[in-house]
Structures are given as structure tokens and as C-alpha cells.
Amino acid sequence: MEKLIMIKYGELFTKKDNLKLFIDKLYFNIKNKLSDYDVTIEKNKVRMFIDIKNNDEKIIIDKLKEVFGIHSIVVCYKTEKNIESIYSLSFDILSKLKFNSFKVETNRADKNFEFNSLEVSKNVGAYLLKNINNIVVDVHNPDLILNVEIRKDFCYIYTSSSSIKGLGGYPNGIQGKGLLMLSGGIDSPVAGFLSMKRGVILECLYFDAPPHTSMEAKNKVISLAKILSNYGSNIKLHIVPFTKIEEEIYKNVDPTYMITIMRRMMYRIAERVANNIKAKIIINGESIGQVASQTLSSMFCINNVTNMPVIRPVSCLDKLEIIDIAKKINTYEISIMPFEDCCTIFVPKHPVINPNLHKCIGLESQIEYEKLIDEAVNNIEIIDVNSYEFINCDLL
Ligand code: ATP
Numbered sequence: 589m590e591k592l593i594m595i596k597y598g599e600l601f602t603k604k605d606n607l608k609l610f611i612d613k614l615y616f617n618i619k620n621k622l623s624d625y626d627v628t629i630e631k632n633k634v635r636m637f638i639d640i641k642n643n644d645e646k647i648i649i650d651k652l653k654e655v656f657g658i659h660s661i662v663v664c665y666k667t668e669k670n671i672e673s674i675y676s677l678s679f680d681i682l683s684k685l686k687f688n689s690f691k692v693e694t695n696r697a698d699k700n701f702e703f704n705s706l707e708v709s710k711n712v713g714a715y716l717l718k719n720i721n722n723i724v725v726d727v728h729n730p731d732l733i734l735n736v737e738i739r740k741d742f743c744y745i746y747t748s749s750s751s752i753k754g755l756g757g758y759p760n761g762i763q764g765k766g767l768l769m770l771s772g773g774i775d776s777p778v779a780g781f782l783s784m785k786r787g788v789i790l791e792c793l794y795f796d797a798p799p800h801t802s803m804e805a806k807n808k809v810i811s812l813a814k815i816l817s818n819y820g821s822n823i824k825l826h827i828v829p830f831t832k833i834e835e836e837i838y839k840n841v842d843p844t845y846m847i848t849i850m851r852r853m854m855y856r857i858a859e860r861v862a863n864n865i866k867a868k869i870i871i872n873g874e875s876i877g878q879v880a881s882q883t884l885s886s887m888f889c890i891n892n893v894t895n896m897p898v899i900r901p902v903s904c905l906d907k908l909e910i911i912d913i914a915k916k917i918n919t920y921e922i923s924i925m926p927f928e929d930c931c932t933i934f935v936p937k938h939p940v941i942n943p944n945l946h947k948c949i950g951l952e953s954q955i956e957y958e959k960l961i962d963e964a965v966n967n968i969e970i971i972d973v974n975s976y977e978f979i980n981c982d983l984l
């Protein structure tokens with residue numbers, strides 16, 4: 589039996605005009621993902637087939653589970669396109685499995701095949717009933733479905749139990765670049781993951797404020813970026829020295845407005861970096877109402893410093909929904925490590941929840957922020973997260 593892994597594309601079908609582009613991108617991403625393994629990959633308009641040769645099936649499937657644009661991953665068997673071969677392969681597959689009831693579903697892409705779909709299903713079903721003891725057909729609620737796909741050159745057969753859900757979404761890279769404001773928290777890595785799911789390539793931006801924030805906090809962000817890079821390509825992390833700006837805000841600004849002003853500075857810097865790296869959007873982990881700086885009035889005031897689109901993928905999710913995703917994508921355990929980030933250092937007792945834009949502008953005139961922003965942007969450290977090695981760090 590010739591065993592293959594079949595990739596179903598899912599949502600890509602909705603992109604008729606760009607289908608070739610999408611499939612080529614997915615093919616490229618899968619090839620990249622499996623570059624350490626000796627496999628061959630064939631693609632056509634509806635399916636991809638991977639011959640995994642002597643590689644461990646589980647390892648390859650786990651890798652494929654991290655690739656966006658895959659609807660499902662199916663272990664299937666290939667045979668010649670004639671009814672006798674289909675009978676014999678169906679028997680070989682089902683005779684090894686334990687089940688009571690089954691049904692056969694046929695998809696006949698090649699309309700010249702000698703039997704239509706219904707006839708194939710009926711004939712294969714009858715053959716199996718005759719040759720395997722103690723099984724019955726149940727078309728409504730079977731224990732197992734045997735799928736027969738008759739395509740241009742070959743026929744592919746698999747069972748419902750051998751289909752694994754993929755990540756879905758669009759192939760990473762199909763949409764160009766976005767800049768993710770990545771803190772060490774739970775929300776921003778999830779926001780990054782969700783934007784990657786729509787095909788966005790990420791670079792990340794972290795505001796670092798030593799000595800108020802620790803090396804561990806920075807390492808945590810690097811680890812999170814490393815995890816995100818598993819779902820796409822290598823990620824560049826831009827680390828902004830933010831201490832001076834924070835200290836100026838702390839010295840000069842009404843404490844209730846400190847966070848609002850700090851976030852306006854972050855957005856200004858994010859816009860500058862995004863322009864420098866040719867990213868078209870800023871992405872962050874803000875969620876409506878979660879904290880004082882994320883009320884609608886706060887978002888209005890903070891967003892006012894940039895015209896660049898700010899995408900907030902988790903803006904309408906509950907914290908528990910965000911946590912659920914964080915657990916699935918393996919960022920949660922790192923996010924909950926207890927290191928302060930720069931937003932939690934200067935938390936005022938009563939941050940404003942309805943900030944006034946004119947007041948923000950007035951308060952900012954007390955700080956020479958343009959100069960400070962220039963200095964911060966000019967001193968950004970850029971890390972290639974894939975090749976970054978932690979030194980003296982037991983935690984991550
Ligand atoms: P998260 O759990 O992602 O940190 P949060 O609930 O802590 O989010 P805030 O601290 O208010 O929320 O920050 C909102 C968003 O602003 C974050 O999700 C992130 O996108 C961005 N952000 C906050 N702090 C930083 C930082 N130090 N560096 C980069 N981005 C940051």
C-alpha cells in the first residue's frame with residue numbers, strides 16, 4: 589500500500605482569482621517547514637500530497653499542524669484508477685480496523701471514470717460487506733466513513749478517523765508585513781498568532797525599560813517571538829530603549845494620565861518603526877474594556893497619534909477566550925511567568941478611563957518627546973529570534 593499525507597486547502601477555495609498564488613505560497617511554506625526531512629511534495633489545484641518516505645509520520649504531522657492554510661491533514665493510500673484496485677485497497681485498509689458500522693463516500697473528480705460516485709460507493713460497500721465479517725452499512729451514523737477520491741491520475745482512499753484538523757486561515761506571507769507590539773503578557777502573542785492566520789508576516793516591537801524591567805522580562809518576549817515564528821517564518825524583534833521616555837513621563841505628567849501618554853508614545857514609535865520596515869499595519873493585544881487604557885475613550889485618545897491602521901485581533905474576545913488560544917498555541921506558560929513589563933511598573937492608583945485629547949496634547953507639551961523618540965528609534969536593538977541563544981537563563 590502506498591501511503592501518503594494528503595493536504596486539503598479549505599478556505600483557499602474562496603480565493604478563486606488568487607488560487608495559484610495561494611497554493612504556491614502554501615507549497616513553499618510546507619516545503620520550508622519540512623526542509624529538515626527527506627520528503628517529496630506534489631501539488632495540484634485541490635490537494636497536496638506528501639510522500640514522507642521513511643520519516644516518522646507523527647513528527648511530520650505535528651510540523652504540518654503549525655502551517656496556516658491547511659484545512660486538514662489526511663493519511664491516505666494511493667492506488668490505480670480501476671474498480672478492482674479500489675476494492676482490494678479498501679479491503680486492506682478496513683480489514684485492519686475495529687468497527688461495526690460504516691459507509692462509503694466517493695468523490696469522483698474524473699467524470700470519465702467508468703462508474704459514477706454513487707455506483708462506486710455502492711459497489712465498494714457491497715464488496716466490503718461480502719469480505720469482512722460482522723459489519724453493517726449505516727448511512728446516518730456510521731462508526732467509520734471510507735472516503736474514495738477518484739482524481740485525474742490516481743485514486744486515493746482514507747478513513748474519517750485518519751483526518752486531522754489543520755490550523756486553517758491563509759498561508760503566512762500572502763498579505764505582506766505587520767508590526768506586532770509584543771509585551772510579555774497573554775494577549776499580544778495571541779493577537780500576533782491571529783494576524784498570522786490571515787497571512788500577515790510579523791516583525792515584533794518590544795518596549796524595554798531597564799532597570800525598571802528585568803532581563804528576564806526581555807527574555808520572555810524573545811521566547812514568545814520564537815514560538816510565534818514556528819507558525820510562519822523567522823521573526824525580527826525590535827527592542828526599543830524606553831527608559832528615558834518613561835522617566836520623563838513619570839517626572840512631568842499628571843499621574844492619572846501617565847499610562848495614556850506612555851501609550852501615545854508607544855504608538856508614535858511603532859508607527860516610525862513600521863514605516864522603516866515597510867509594515868502596513870500595527871498589531872497589538874488591546875481588548876475593549878480590559879483595563880483603563882483600553883476603554884473606547886482611551887483607545888480614541890491613544891490611536892489619535894497615528895493614521896496607520898491598528899489591528900487588534902483580540903479586541904472583542906473575553907480574557908478566557910484569549911487564554912484558551914494562548915494555551916493551544918503554547919504561549920500561555922511563558923506569558924504567565926511573573927516578570928513586570930514597562931506598563932506595570934508605573935501603575936497609577938487611578939488611571940483616567942475617560943481621557944481628554946486636548947489634555948493629552950497639553951501634558952505632552954511639557955516633554956521634548958520628539959527628540960526622545962528620535963533617540964529611542966536610533967538605538968533600537970534588532971534580534972533575529974530563530975538564531976538567538978539565551979545566555980545564563982534557566983527559566984526559558
Ligand atoms: P498583554 O497581555 O499582551 O501584555 P495587557 O492586557 O497586559 O496585554 P497592556 O499592558 O495594557 O495590556 O497592553 C496592551 C497592548 O499594548 C499589549 O497587548 C501589547 O500589544 C502592547 N504593549 C504593552 N506593553 C508593551 C511593551 N512593553 N512592549 C510592546 N508592546 C507592549
Ligand code: MG
Nearest residue numbers: 771773929931
Ligand atoms: Mg501587558
